[in-house]
């Protein structure tokens with residue numbers, strides 16, 4: 001019996017949702033992937049199409065235009081993309097933005113933004129990182145100054161996922177530079193026809209080639225005071241911290257699905273490829289490597305499933321979520337490296353999924369809080 005990596009939390013309804021996601025990924029995303037990698041983004045139509053068939057904001061309540069499901073629905077869509085090495089749509093960053101609105105937004109903000117995000121009309125991005133501040137977010141320099149009924153935003157952000165296509169950006173800014181963490185707030189910027197807002201380069205990365213990661217510039221960008229997330233100044237850090245388990249579980253889900261996809265692709269390849277008159281799969285080294293890969297992947301699956309279930313139950317703590325991000329992203333790097341080795345020279349060719357997965361895996365240890373920061377967070381709970 002083949003090794004069973006199926007998530008523990010699946011049910012019939014989720015299986016149907018998975019079929020929809022798989023069909024979308026296979027028929028609408030995969031055929032355009034090579035072109036998207038050359039362009040550096042997937043294009044807005046794909047987002048609208050994903051929204052149309054209910055794949056976006058699937059865990060946002062129906063009252064605000066979402067699918068009315070829970071994180072398992074989000075995980076299913078993320079898995080179907082990751083296992084095929086498709087990284088062009090960061091539906092997870094989009095969902096993270098939606099959750100800021102859901103968990104911290106005013107009713108007016110939820111009504112204004114969530115239905116359009118669920119339809120894929122607005123692509124969401126969250127802009128924290130700046131050229132001079134990443135891990136140490138207290139060091140950000142972007143300012144949002146209150147002037148009458150508006151905020152005026154000045155500053156620049158970099159490495160922003162979905163930045164090129166974003167219709168709505170959550171901008172982390174200082175509203176009171178003297179107040180430390182309590183002086184940080186999140187402002188909502190609608191990018192269309194927004195004076196002073198400019199998207200810089202779509203950045204040239206070693207992986208995630210089809211995913212737009214951009215610089216964003218804010219030059220006297222003026223937004224209504226009603227665009228302060230949650231309506232109260234100084235809540236930015238609290239809002240960022242509260243949603244960390246959600247973000248980090250996403251990284252774990254993507255990591256384990258990529259490991260599963262890499263394992264399956266490698267198994268198929270070594271059964272086909274011959275050397276010294278027999279399939280590569282028959283060498284003892286190949287069997288032992290695949291046994292190790294399968295074991296690591298199964299352990300990762302079990303840990304991720306545990307976190308998904310706890311997240312759905314509302315009991316996932318930040319330390320455990322940081323553990324899943326730390327461990328699965330490390331294992332993803334190692335497993336895919338071992339898989340690539342079994343492809344020989346073909347594993348180094350970009351036309352092979354395993355090569356792209358290898359480059360894509362590297363970022364998992366860096367974004368969402370670096371793995372060093374994960375260890376800091378975990379060590380605070382010792």
Ligand SMILES: Cc1cc2nc3c(=O)[nH]c(=O)nc-3n(C[C@H](O)[C@H](O)[C@H](O)COP(=O)(O)OP(=O)(O)OC[C@H]3O[C@@H](n4cnc5c(N)ncnc54)[C@H](O)[C@@H]3O)c2cc1C
Pocket residue numbers: 093126127128129132133134135136158159160161162205208213363366367368369370371372373376
């Ligand atoms: C493809 C991609 C997508 C991204 N998407 C987004 C996005 O959508 N939105 C967004 O805001 N940001 C995004 N980022 C930014 C990402 O979150 C940051 O790059 C990351 O948090 C690290 O920050 P930094 O690059 O400034 O590195 P630094 O903070 O400068 O870190 C450099 C090194 O120092 C280490 N270090 C720092 N502090 C400590 C410490 N206290 N103890 C031990 N080691 C430490 C780090 O672990 C790292 O190894 C993205 C980045 C990339 C590359």
